[in-house]
Amino acid sequence: MEDRYYLAALLRCRHIGSVRMRRLLASVSSAQEIWSMDIGSLRDKGALSETLADALVQHCRKNDTLPHQIAEECARQEIEVITIEDASYPIILREIFDPPLVLYHRGVLIPDARRIGMVGARKFTAYGEAAAMEFAERIAAAGVTIVSGAARGIDTRAHRGALRGGRTVAVLGCGVDISYPPENRRLLLQIVEAGGAVVSEYAPGTQPLPAFFPARNRIISGLSEGTLVIEAAKRSGSLITAEMALSEGRDVYAVPGSIYSPQSSGCHNLIRAGARLVETPQEILEEMRLVEPPKRSVREQLTPEEAHIYRVLSVDHPLSMDEIMDSLPEHITASIPLLLLQMQLKGIITENEMHAYRRAERN
Incomplete structure (x- = not known):
């Protein structure tokens, strides 16, 4: 049994987050070693309190076949499991403050791909839809992978636009075997069929919960050299993604909108705070030192x-x-x-x- 499945099973313990797990892993030779430890041995490693050590031991004992179950389920559904130590793990994602220790994905996840995140409002205008489709298609056509969250609205339009020009990656706040929102089931299949990927840090079968989406947003920005926001209200998940990108020293771009549209206020606030105002995809490609391919009129x-x-x-x-x-x-x-x-x-x-x-x- 590969060690990655033991690590995936350990992370299913809801009492232990990735930060504590990372400290614990630094003190042992493998995740499988942790799986077989008793309370005293875990406590002596200094990464967990006695209460947390007991919770982890109970999790391992009650779910003794869980690593095998995860391996079998992923094989059955053609889901890849990679850890932060694997060569196939996205290089740029390792650099963030709290990178996921395990990623599940369908499709092709290229570790050193050039990527731009695109996020925006669920309730969008025709202007926002047009901008999302155009920016995604033209940036993807230049060989840049578009990363978004497959949510209703601008996210969905970003994926669709990217599919017209090249590759895209959807990062989910649920298992990669769950279609959320349900109407995007076909879109997620198209992403994989077109050579892109559907990615999550959550195990197969994990249903979408509100608490999962802010964590999902750090992966969108973490996979991306920069994040483009197209339409966002004053308070929205898109702004959380932009703030995460800024905190990691990544570029943030914003498309300006109408002063009469509530969906423009978030982008305008980002621009006031220092995000780069962009009007054309070429401006982003120039920042990435890429040239847009010629397009037939x-x-x-x-x-x-x-x-x-x-x-x-x-x-x-x-x-x-x-x-x-x-x-x-x-x-x-x-x-x-x-x-x-x-x-x-x-x-x-x-x-x-x-x-x-x-x-x-x-x-």
């Missing part, structure tokens, strides 16, 4: 009929199919459903949950 991809539709649409004001039809010549309206589908497949326009359409990016 949208207008070059349009048929004459599609060009009519494109002129009607904007980047931040979605229109329903009826509104589009009312603005077009009569000879085009019969083909509108097919034309809209073709333009979506080309990545020129996007459709939201209300079946309204907008341009995918500024042009």
Whole structure:
């Protein structure tokens, strides 16, 4: 039995956090050694009080087959388990104050990948959606992995935009075998299928709880060279992620918004506090000393009929199919459903949950 599974099983003891476990590991040769210790031996290591030593021993005795169960479950679900000592553990994540000792992941987690975190509001505007999709797609197309939390709203749009351009990593506040929110089940599968990864420090089967998400946020910022915030209210988890990035000396970027939108206040406060205001993905890529690959002009991809539709649409004001039809010549309206589908497949326009359409990016 590999030692990683004993460490994963030890961390399932709710009384022992990663800081105490790290101290304890420094005094022994392996996690398996800890698993077989008695109270006195644990206490003598100096990392745990007698109460905590007793709690850990009781956990190990009551769950004596847990390391084997974790190994079997992960193998069955094709979930990888890596520890902070493994060469495959993300290098930049090791540098944070409290790195997770164990990570579970599906897909490919490249240890030395260039990564940018992207977070934002669950309740977003069309402007925020457009910015998230455009920034994620163009940054990913330059070879940078987009990291986000797979939450509703901007996180989801960041992952979707990244999938159009390259790779993305979703960090969950639950087990990697749990789809949360449920409607993102297909998205999480697409992330893995596209060569990205779904990651968590929580064991398979762990249900999402509010207390898990602030801890999840430190992994998002910890995996990333910098964090971009797109729309955030004054108090939000996105700001917690940005604050964690700042505390680790990482870059923080913010997209400005409307002074009339509550979703812009958090970003504006970040900018006042020293976050870099960015208006284009190229500004972030320049900070990373990367060059954005040339992209074919949208207008070059349009048929004459599609060009009519494109002129009607904007980047931040979605229109329903009826509104589009009312603005077009009569000879085009019969083909509108097919034309809209073709333009979506080309990545020129996007459709939201209300079946309204907008341009995918500024042009």
